[in-house]
Amino acid sequence: MHAAVLRYFEAVAEEGSIRRASERLNISASAVNRQILKIEDYFGTPLFERRPDGMRLTEAGQLMLRHSRDTLHDFRRLHGEIDNLRSVVSGEVAIATLDSLTQHFLPDTLTRFIEAHPAVQIRVTAGDPNEILHSVARGNADLGLTFDPVWRGGIHELQNIPCPLHAIMRPDHELAGRASVTLDECSAWPLVYQDNTGSIRGFLGDSLDIFKRAHKPVLTSNTLALLKRLLLRGVGIAFYTRLGFVEELAEGRLVAVPLEGERLSQLRLCLLAPSERSPTVAARVMAEHLGRDMGGLAGVSGLDGR
Structure with a gap:
């Protein structure tokens, strides 16, 4: 069956909508629908429930x-292997990642990768840790970047680096000059919190309840961009690694104070791949590239625990 038809089918299955699939594929919804009907006619059975x-x-x-x-x-892997014979890396790579990595790390590292391998098509999807794990395990993503995965079925860990949690705040905050702070000390101020960072929430656990007991407002959102702007306005304190705040920290607009507690310093960023299938040439080259750049992160801006 033609690869384009399979891509149409896969897009509808993943999006759960012909309209959204057509937007993703940049073709008309009627064209997508025709291909789905042709496949169903070929097999003589419905492949979708229309709900x-x-x-x-x-x-x-x-x-x-x-x-x-x-x-x-298999087609992408074959294509990449044939191109590899010509010393040209090509193909497609899908990366599932945390939102915070789209702020600094991925723009920098992908720019270098594209300069070295312009024939590779890259698709990056930001999501929460559970979405990233499922995407990698099911083979929807060739690579995943997330914090300490609890569930590892169908997943192979390629690399990890330490990413201790910090209290992020403005430099004029009362706690900004401290060498370290406790969660209890931070509870005197409002908490700004990203509600789709499951791994960080798991690390903090019931400790976040101290903010409720202190009757301090807890502002949550699923977007780091909004929370970052609130922090810059001095709204409160947030608990993050430094990964999403590299520029703001370097420019002195925000500061990161280490959180006390052995567990809070053990958070790690992991590079993951599906364990049930061999990578394409493009995915393998991308994994090597990301692994090298992740290694460089460990000594930057306190990511090694300093």
Whole structure:
């Protein structure tokens, strides 16, 4: 079956909507729908349930999706291996990542990668830790970047570096000059919190309840960009690694004070790959590139615990 048709099917399955799939593929919804109908006609069975809330895979559709992903992956790997014979790295790489890494690390490292390998197509998707793990385990992403994964089924860890938690605040904050602070000391101020950082929440655990007991406001959002602007306005304190604040810290607009507690200094950033299949040439080269640049992060801006 033609690779383009499989991509249409895969997009509808992942998006749960013909309209969203068409936007992702940059083709008309009617063209996508025609291809889906052709596939269903070919197999003589529905591959999707048409529901008011979108398209849901039937049992036959789930089999088709597994075949589609395997076929497209093998095709990309073959394409990359053929190009590799010509000393040209090409193909596609899908990366699932934490939002904080899109602020500084990924823009820098991907710029260097694109300069070295302009024939590689890269797709980056930001999500929460659970989404990243599932995306890698299912083969939707070739590589994943997240903090200490608890669930590791279908996942292979390629590299990790220490990323201790800090209290992030403005330089004129009362605690800004401290060598370290405790969560209890921070509870005297409002908490600014990203509600989709599952790994960090797991590390902090019930400790966040001290802010509720202190009757301090807790402002949550799923976007780091908003919370960063609130911190710059002096709204409160946030608990993060330094990864999402490299420029603000370097410019002195924010400061990062280490949090006391052995567990809070043990958080690690991990580079993950699917364990059930071989990587494409492009994915392997990207993994090596990210691994090298992650190694460089360990000694930058206190990521090694300093």
